[in-house]
Amino acid sequence: MRLDHIGIAVRSLEAALTPYRLALGLEPEHLEEVPGEQVRTAFFRLGDTHLELLEPMNGGGPIAAFLEKRGAGIHHLAVEVPDIAAAMARARQGGLRLLSEEPRAGAGGSRVCFVHPKDLGGVLLEFVEHPGPGKE
Numbered sequence: 001m002r003l004d005h006i007g008i009a010v011r012s013l014e015a016a017l018t019p020y021r022l023a024l025g026l027e028p029e030h031l032e033e034v035p036g037e038q039v040r041t042a043f044f045r046l047g048d049t050h051l052e053l054l055e056p057m058n059g060g061g062p063i064a065a066f067l068e069k070r071g072a073g074i075h076h077l078a079v080e081v082p083d084i085a086a087a088m089a090r091a092r093q094g095g096l097r098l099l100s101e102e103p104r105a106g107a108g109g110s111r112v113c114f115v116h117p118k119d120l121g122g123v124l125l126e127f128v129e130h131p132g133p134g135k136e
């Protein structure tokens with residue numbers, strides 16, 4: 001397993017990009033809208049992992065709800081898994097609650113699923129399976 005990214009909720013991507021560029025001395029690697037999650041994202045590569053800035057789209061969705069409740073800040077940790085179905089099955093068998101029954105479409109053609117933060121000490125954990133050879 002590898003820490004794929006740390007997700008950070010921001011109210012405005014446009015406003016957050018400049019200070020992150022300055023702090024990291026980097027340009028974002030890519031920007032992407034993920035309509036299924038109602039977010040617009042920017043990824044900064046940090047060696048083997050990334051920071052993912054997340055801005056709500058259209059004023060709704062999970063990031064808008066998080067900003068409303070908790071304000072801007074760290075939203076989730078994401079770990080790369082080779083087989084998301086297997087990771088979900090293992091978590092489920094152990095009694096962890098997943099936020100979706102099936103993997104959902106994430107950024108970059110990935111498939112993702114979140115584990116309930118109440119089961120992980122208040123941390124929202126995301127499983128990410130990246131598309132690759134032999135995968136759909």
Ligand code: CO
Pocket residue numbers: 005007052076078126
């Ligand atoms: Co994420």
